[in-house]
Amino acid sequence: MRFALETDPKRARTLPFVAVWLILLLLGGLSLWAAFLGLGMWTPAVQSGIAAIQTALVFTVFMRLKGEPSLKWVFAVGGFLWLSFLFGLSMTDYSSRQGWPTMYDPSGPSYQLPRHSP
Amino acid sequence: MSVTTVERVPQGDAPVSAEPNYLTAEHTVASWLLTKDHKRIALLFFASITFFFFIGGIAATLMRLNLATPGGLLQPAVYNRMFTMHGIIMVWFFLIPSIPATFGNFFIPMMIGAKDLAFPRINLASWYVFNLSGLVVLYALIMGGANAGWTFYTPLSTVYANGYVFAAAFAVFINGFSSIMTALNFVVTIHRMRAPGMTWMRLPLFVWAIYAVSVVMLTATPVLAMDTFLLAAERFMGIGLFDPNHGGDPLLWQHMFWFYSHPAVYIMILPSMGVVSEIIPCYARRPIFGYAGMTIALMSIAILSFFVWAHHMFVAGISIYSAVFFSLMTFFVAVPSAIKVFNWTVSLHKGRIVFDAAMLYALGFVLLFTLGGVTGLMLATLAVDVDVHGTYFVVAHFHYIMVGATVSAFFGALHFWWPKMTGRMFPESWARFAAILTYVGFNLTFFPQFILGYLGMPRRSYTYPAQWQSWNLLSSAGASILAVAYLLPLLYLGWSLIWGRRAGANPWGATGLEWITASPPPPHNFERTPIVTLDPYAYDPETGGYTTQEGTLHAG
Amino acid sequence: MPDSAVLRPDLQYASLAQQGETAELGMWVFLVNETLFFGALIFIYFIYRLTYPHEFAVAARDAVLWCGSVNFVLLLTSSLTMVVAINAAAQGERRAMVCWLIATAALGCAFLGVKGFEYYLDYQDEVVPVVNYLSKPGEGRAGELFWVFYWIATGLHAIHLMIGIGLVLYVLAWKIPRGKITPAYYTPLEVIGIYWSFVDTVWLYLYPCIYLVGRS
Amino acid sequence: MYRWIPFWPKTAAVTAIPVNNLYVAELVLSALIMATVVAMMLTFCVRYRRNSDASRANLTEKSWHFEVAWTTATLAAFLVLFVWGASIYIWLYQAPRGDEEIYVVAQRWMWKIEHPGGQREIDALHVPVDKTIRLAMASADVIHSFFVPAFRIKHDVVPGTIETLWFQADKTGTFFFACTQFCGVQHATMQGKVVVMSAPDYARWLTEQGVQESLAQQGEELFRARGCSGCHDPSSTVHAPSLFGLYGTIVHLQDGSIRLADEAYIHDCILNPRSFTVAGYPPIMPDFSGQIDEGDVLKIIAYIKSLGGAQETLE
Secondary structure, three states: OOOOOOOOHHHOOOHHHHHHHHHHHHHHHHHHHHHOOOOOOHHHHHHHHHHHHHHHHHHHHHOOOOOOOHHHHHHHHHHHHHHHHHHHHHHHHHOOOOOOOOOOOOOOOOOOOOOOOO | OOEEEOOOOOOOOOOOOOOOOOOOOOOOHHHHHOOOOHHHHHHHHHHHHHHHHHHHHHHHHHHHHHHOOOOOOOOHHHHHHHHHHHHHHHHHHHHHHHHHHHHHHHHHHHHOOOOOOOOHHHHHHHHHHHHHHHHHHHHHHHOOOEOOOOOOOOOHHHHHOOEOHHHHHHHHHHHHHHHHHHHHHHHHHHHHOOOOOOOHHHOOHHHHHHHHHHHHHHHHHHHHHHHHHHHHHHHHHOOOOOOHHHOOOHHHHHHHHHHHHHHHHHHHHHHHHHHHHHHHHHHHOOOOOOHHHHHHHHHHHHHHHHHOHHHHOOOOOOOHHHHHHHHHHHHHHHHHHHHHHHHHHHOOOOOOEOOOHHHHHHHHHHHHHHHHHHHHHHHHOHHHHHHHOOEHHHHHHHHHHHHHHHHHHHHHHHHHHHHHHHOEOOOHHHHHHHHHHHHHHHHHHHHHHHHHHHHOOEOOOOOOOHHHHHHHHHHHHHHHHHHHHHHHHHHHHHHHHHHOOEOOOOOOOOOOHHHOOOOOOOOOOOOOOOOOOOOOOEEEOOOOEEEOOOOOEEEO | OOOHHHOOOOOOOOOHHHHHHHHHHHHHHHHHHHHHHHHHHHHHHHHHHHHOHHHHHHHHOOOOHHHHHHHHHHHHHHHHHHHHHHHHHHHOOHHHHHHHHHHHHHHHHHHHHHHHHHHHHHHHOOEEOOOEEOOOOOOOOHHHHHHHHHHHHHHHHHHHHHHHHHHHHHHHHHHOOOOOOEOOEOHHHHHHHHHHHHHHHHHHHHHHHHHOOOOO | OOOOOOOOOOOOEOOHHHHHHHHHHHHHHHHHHHHHHHHHHHHHHHHOEOOOOOOOOOOOOOOHHHHHHHHHHHHHHHHHHHHHHHHHHHHHOOOOOOOEEEEEEEEOOEEEEEOOOOOEEEOEEEEEOOOOEEEEEEEOOOOEEEEEHHHOEEEEEOOOOOEEEEEOEOOOEEEEEEEOOOOOOOHHHOEEEEEEEOHHHHHHHHHHOOOOOOHHHHHHHHHHHOOOHHHHOOOOOOOOOOOOOOEOOEEEEOOOOEEEOOHHHHHHHHHOHHHHOEOOOOOOOOOOOOOOOHHHHHHHHHHHHHOOEHHHHHO
């Protein structure tokens, strides 16, 4: 526990934090580079992936989740999990709201009623 | 284990404790306004939400008065503002904070054996923020009210509606901070501040319910906050993200709004489920049936509530695939609710049932919740929803859940915990009369609306074709009975504050930790930190005795 | 260095350790809420970018890339200095802690400075919806949606950063001189550090959303 | 008596019948559930009241068998309802080609109806009996919702897009329709009558309206006046997609996605062409958003539909 009077060993060294900082900057540079590559629709995907890796680094190292009780992990991950509900479930609508070819073929004969007609 | 024999409800005055309680420890106004005591903050919240309950109630009374005749009484614009303000005030200023901020605030620390919530200052700040948002909504109301409906559908709310939509939306935005602060406090408190021996599976179901509801508040409210923030910005600046004239999608507002507001329905109902799970075992004098199943049901409702929001949008023009998915999810969320109804009912089996006021409210809750639930199933069925969506059927359905069930549970909690909060007993026969009157008045008011809904009467209409008058008249008559039933407790509970008998520490013979301390409790709840040795609800129907969670046996 | 014995837990806690753990948990729970708050905004962006990919690419080309990139570096660096300051607090190196905290606040202010200058450039470039907006060829009506998002997102982020700077200054001016931050109990600093890094994380997402669109 | 205490709405369309049947089934199920709960509660309350001397021995505190059985039974019943409701919904919400294709513009606080022949009416909708009617609905301002209780159909009319809905009335008569999405001060009066007539009556009614030109002809005029024909006319030298036989086909867009060319698609293409660039064509079409009202868009759509559907393309 870091509340002991002796100093916290996890807090003794600065070098690992500097290393992570460098990695984060490099990843940022990578994201910037990817923007100029012309990957088309893959660009946002690559950039989101990079941002996710950066987030994981910031959370575990800078925000010191590493080695913390699982309860904090639950809350740290929970926010993103709930966000994925918002993104994921609303895509059920946005991916197919309009103009998706449906089961009914509108070019078919117009007099034929679909099922359920009495 | 010590054994003492007590009368179940002691007659005559209990002895007055010499120790100061939380009400008498300090007397200055500042000691109330700057208090960090969760019990005093609960009472402050109680005052605020009671005020808003009656403001919202006045709006409802005017609406029912207007609908008693097809021609109406109010100007159309006034009627529209009334139902909008009724919705906004009742949802955000009464129902959402109703049980958590008052009974939750008061009893969560006591039930888990803590001296206070984790962050008392944040708790107090929550009350101030709530009142600030209340002032803003009152400003909107006094200046003439908003008339966009409580759902603020764009582009009506952003471009077309006149009135104080900006102020109303902003009030909702600020109100969200209050919810979040309260919820954060509960989550952290329940995780960190439990007394020794109070394991998760020994928590009273009310604590579980408040925990579930806090998780929902924490994860749903920020989305609404962003949504209303953007709405207010759009209204204020004239350009925004939901305006079809700028390429925006009005359905995006609805998606985000219901991502909050469907879980918000569970924010309103989950605490009532917790309350009823406390009341039924205590008055049936037997352990709750299926405790573990109840906790699983509570948590699964909390999580599943996020998977069903678009069932408010089946006719709104979302993709049919999406509608099918959300309909299926809605049926899934109904399963844990069905389990709960079943467990409450079976919890009466082989009990030793006492029909006190709190129990009558709880039984009323179960029935109204079940009727609200089965009509919810009808609304979850896609084809039927297409027909009854946006009609009085929906109005009746959600009033059964949010008013019938939640307000019944609120009054049940009020009667159950009144002796603990004030140290006084209320006149039992009056309370029973009020409970029955509530049930009768409620059904008279809202059952005819199901019929009106299937007949096709659109909601939010100030006028209607004359052939529907009979049902509307019946509904208005019921509303007047309901109004009396809601006002009655104010009178006799107020009376009891001064003339009521003094309650002992545990007038109902209940097992929770909140009952082992004096009534009203001392400033820091307990003389010493309780040590929990037992599951909750250790009632014995064979003898009528019970054992508190500390392990003290009281023979019947 | 003041003795830790002067610090007592608040009434409702059994020990300082419990109080510290609880405060940190409180911040993490709060961050759930912040994640969803900013997440909801990015969700709107996500939907509209899917709907209007071409318009967004054209509109976003006017975003000032160098400002965003410089700010990216500034903010990440401030996160590092914050962590180093907490390390110093844990070791009881009071002087180093104060210095690194001042550096953190300064970097935060530098971020706001660059941001302010960028807003000025944006105004010159006529990309301020309502106030001063000129629709560029090819961006259609949806281009304005991008800029509404830009102003709201960066504005809210800046407000969060200002709160962070305020908290750091509060610790510097109030807590440290009164000996309330000790190697035995530096939780207030730790909690602020978590918040600070979270505000940094938000920028990790806003940066590609705003500055790295339509560059190729 | 029935006039003053009505219990059940009329059922006057083929769309209404399955919905009504499902509703009755659910009512019965709901009544059964309520009766079970009430019966259990009453029995227990009487038998185990405080002063009764019924035995309380062998108390069950939990029984997984019971709970699992109850849960499975409810889930199974719910799934039946789900499948039943969803299958009708999918049928209701995929509008087929109609015998009559009628255009509806919702505007605060009236319903403007335009028949393909150019006949116009407000807050009234005349349709022939036993014919499939397809409604293409647009909103000029806020969200409205078109609801005919006797037909059990409803759909929101969202600004910025076109929604379609269909029905086939099977009884003649006059039926009430209303807006069910709150749309402002006079929302409650945004109502009208569907008049279902026999085929000869309907034909007579159409001719009595004294109309000069059909909707498609009006649309064609707009098509020329707005300059659409400059590029989309077959004789044009500009490389623009042909609109002959477009309606009802599958269109491949530049970004790789595919869309069905229905009313909503044509509407989106007119107002926001950049997001719907057809594969193989340059993105040169100007943006008509804010320059053309929804009624005119509907006329142009009627014209484009009159240029033939998918079948003609094959010939």
